[in-house]
Amino acid sequence: MAAAFAAPLATTAAADLPEKGAYVEMVRGDRTRDGGDPIAAIANYERALDLFRVLRAERPDYKAAAIEFRMDYCRRQIAALKAAAPAAPVAAPVAPPVAAPAPAAAPQKPAEPAVDVAALRDEIRRLSDAAASAEAMQARLKDVEAAAAQMETERKRLQDESGDLRRAADLSAKRVESLTAALAAAKQDVDAARKAGDVDAATAPLRDEVKRLNRELQTTGKDRDTAVAEAERASTRYGDVEKALAGEKLAVKELKTQIEALDPARAEREMRSVLGDKTRLEAQVQVLSAKLEAQTHEAKATRTAAEAAQTDASRQVAALMRETRDLTREREQLIAKAGKSADRITALEAQLSEATRPPQPSAPAAEPATPAPATPPVAETAPAAPVMPAPETPAPAPVPPPAPQPPPAWKADADAAMASDAADRALAIYEQALAASPDDPDALLGSSRAQMKLGNVEAARAAAARLVSLQPETASAHHALAMTEAASKNRRSAARGFQKAVSLEPDNPTYRRDLAVALYTLGRSADAADHYREVVRLAPKDGQSHFNLAAILVMQRNPPLDEARAMYEKALSLGEARDESIEKKLAAP
Known part of the structure; x- marks a missing residue:
């Protein structure tokens, strides 16, 4: 299964x-x-x-x-x-206990330090947001520094490229001048040769010049293939010299245009602007770092104060729980004394009835006793000497206490319907009982539970609230009302209701377990752990509570691993399944 x-x-x-x-x-x-x-x-x-x-x-x-x-x-x-199952025997009714005085405000005391802790957590969250903003600013500063470094590299590259272009332009200009002079000289030689009629003699120096240029290009280390191509073009087609000259002029023009387009001053201005932004950002980061450091110290001090407040609150809760247990024991003792007093009063009333009985003619009349006081005497001594009343006014016989009444038949039918999960039929029985007696506590409690099973949370809340108003010191009433608040996701109201039920019955592990779950949903894991400790003390075989306590302990900031490990191993020994996440946290150094 x-x-x-x-x-x-x-x-x-x-x-x-x-x-x-x-x-x-x-x-x-x-x-x-x-x-x-x-x-x-x-x-x-x-x-x-x-x-x-x-x-x-x-x-x-x-x-x-x-x-x-x-x-x-x-x-x-x-x-x-x-x-x-066989029919359960009808339990003997128990007389309603005498209400013992109990401080109603005591269970509410632990809520005060929780409010301060919530405020401290909000402050810590605000400081964390400030730290995140500072980290984002630092990341932005790094990006700006990287951009500045890239711009510096780009500026250097542009400066180097500008120098290369200037040198290339100078070389090209010199080369153009040299080629222009060579072309003019060649034209003069050709013109002279044409006039003389000896073209071969006129072009012979040009061929020699081409050979010389080819040798010079090879010795100077220029590109051999380009030099050979230029030599072949110069030797085969004289017209290419003019085209090459036009191309060189165009190249020089383009180079001049590119040099004019370069603006080192503008690049330097941009670099200064970037460096100015970097300096301002560094100053802002330093200010933020100082603020963050101060806020971090403040947060640490606040956290220390919060932990101290939580420790004090836990101690106060433990003291209140002990006080509640002492009051509960005192209440039980008072109830026991009240029961003994009731027995003593019954005995005294019997003695009074015997003493006030009319005298028999065969025996001298006995004097009746003085009426007994409402409270039992301090010491159980024999009654005082009776005083003979007037014969014509005999004392009336005391009315015996009413005999305990068995539970009504409708309650057994309703309980059977609830046990068979026929909540609608049980609700009809409870409604009939409430129609006859609107303030019947059993009918109100049963109606609230039946409505909860049917999913009618508001109707269940109304019945539970009515029961709380009639019996404000009944733990089951507060527990039923808290269950409706939990179903409506009113977690704080549910926690207050469970707290009230626990204050009325501090040794009820079910009430404490529900309170621990409610506190955990509110983020009060330390308080939930304290109540789970009480649960495992009251119910040492409750494996689920051992498991939940171990789970809560390992999730704390400074987890008590020894206690968590003991609770987890106890839960496993009681049949709980293993949990990988808990075991990883327990194995962590």
Whole structure:
């Protein structure tokens, strides 16, 4: 059965705690059912159903099919166990306990330091945002520095290129002048040769000049192929000299245009602007760094104060819990004394009745006792000497206390309907009882629980609120109202209701477990851990609470790994499944 429902459950999300709790209760129900304890199994299945309903109310779309399948399984198991189980004996009614004085404001004290902690967390978050802004500014500064370096490299390259272009332009100009002079000389030679009529003799020096230029180009290291091509062109076609000259002139013109387009002054101005921006950014970063450092120290001091406040709050909570337990024990002692006093009053009333009985004719009349006081005497001594009343006015016989009444028949029918998951039929029975007695506490509590099962959260809240107004010192009433607040995602109101229920019944592990879950959803993991510690103390075989306590402890800033490891190993020994994320945190140095 456990394998059919095995599913990965996250230990860091607050909404997964109800799911895991329901799963654990369901597995426990299977174990107790197989162990022959149907009553405990029914209780486990009902708790699993309640947790599944809370999860479905908070997150309707979360694993809808799987949740519905598990709920249907729990309903079928409850119905089968109810059908097979014998009728439960009717419990003897218990007289209502005498209300003992208990400080109502004591459970509210731990909420005060939590407000300060929330404010401190907001301040720390603000400081973290400032630190992030400073980091972004530093990143921007790095980008500006990189851009400045690139511009510096580009400026150097432009300067080098400008120098190369100037040198190339000078060489080209010199070459143009040389070629122009050579062309003029060649023209003069050709003209002279034409006049003389001896062309071969006129061109012979030109051929010699071409050969000389070819040798000079080879010795100076210029490109051989280009030099050979120029020599061949110069020797075969004289007209190419003029074309080459025109091309060189055009090249010189383009080079002059490019040199004129270059503006080193403008590049230097841009570089100065970039360097000025860099200097300003560096100054801003220094100011921000100083502010960040001061804020970091302030945040550390604030965090230290917050941790001290949390420690003081935890101590105050522990002291209040001890005080609540002492008051609860005192209340139980007072109730026990009240019961003994009631027995003593009953005995005294019996003695008074015996003393005030009319005298018998065969025996001298006994003097009746003085009426007993409303409270029992300090020492249990014999009653005072009776005084004979007037014969004509005998004292009336005392009215005996009313006999305890069995629970009404409708309650058994409604409980059976709830156990068989027929919440609608149980609600109809509760409504009939409320129509006859609108302030019946059992009917109000049952109506609230039935409405919750049917998903009518507002109607359940109204019934629970009415019960709280009638019986403000009843833990189950506050717990029922808190369940409606949790279903409506009013987490703070739910936590206050669970806190009130715990203050009224501090030794109830179920109330403490629900309070721990509510506090965890509010981000108060340290307070949740304190209550889980009480749960595992009150219920040492509660594997789920051991597991949840270990999960909360490993997620704290400075986790107590020894305690977390002990809780986790205890949970495993109680049948809980292993969790990889917890084991990784426990194995971390």
